[in-house]
Amino acid sequence: MFTxxxxxxxxxxxxxxxxxxxxxxxxxxxxxVCIIGGKPVNGIxxxxxxxxxxxxxxxxxxxxxxxxxxLVLPGGVxxxxxxxxxxxxxxxxxxxxxxxxVIACICSGAQLLxxxxxxxxxxxxxxxxxxxxxxxxxxxxxxxxxVVDGKIITTAHYKDMGPWMAATLNFFK
Numbered sequence: 001m002f003t004x005x006x007x008x009x010x011x012x013x014x015x016x017x018x019x020x021x022x023x024x025x026x027x028x029x030x031x032x033v034c035i036i037g038g039k040p041v042n043g044i045x046x047x048x049x050x051x052x053x054x055x056x057x058x059x060x061x062x063x064x065x066x067x068x069x070x071l072v073l074p075g076g077v078x079x080x081x082x083x084x085x086x087x088x089x090x091x092x093x094x095x096x097x098x099x100x101x102v103i104a105c106i107c108s109g110a111q112l113l114x115x116x117x118x119x120x121x122x123x124x125x126x127x128x129x130x131x132x133x134x135x136x137x138x139x140x141x142x143x144x145x146x147v148v149d150g151k152i153i154t155t156a157h158y159k160d161m162g163p164w165m166a167a168t169l170n171f172f173k
Contacts, residue, residue, distance in 0.1 A: 004024050016074035069102060072103075124139040125147040
């Protein structure tokens with residue numbers, strides 16, 4: 001068993017939250033959910049996140065890098081534009097990377113990697129509209145289904161969530 005955390009916020013891309021949420025539960029991961037603000041929110045399509053109303057939600061002040069082996073960052077441009085302004089979240093991501101733990105990030109979640117300043121020299125997949133942002137941050141843009149560079153696993157689009165999560169879960173077999 002491994003420990004994982006999904007961090008997101010209001011208006012996240014529903015698919016990009018729900019798919020890894022259930023894949024991690026199926027993989028028997030001890031899963032925590034951190035929503036900026038500390039309570040369930042609606043995704044951009046209206047789904048309540050987390051989708052299981054009995055799953056407790058933590059705020060960013062209630063989590064510690066040492067407690068997790070995997071960090072999942074779902075996308076959703078409206079969510080990312082807002083939550084990337086939370087310095088505690090950016091520090092958490094940066095510290096997670098410094099601790100050499102696994103980070104799985106999808107679509108516009110790459111904005112959080114950019115803000116945490118961990119993309120320089122890394123192959124990073126992100127939504128196509130972020131190509132310039134990734135390159136300008138020193139990353140190597142790609143849009144392959146599952147991009148693994150060290151312990152960062154990225155994908156550009158929810159159509160590739162299967163290969164992305166398979167690559168992520170390979171770290172814990």
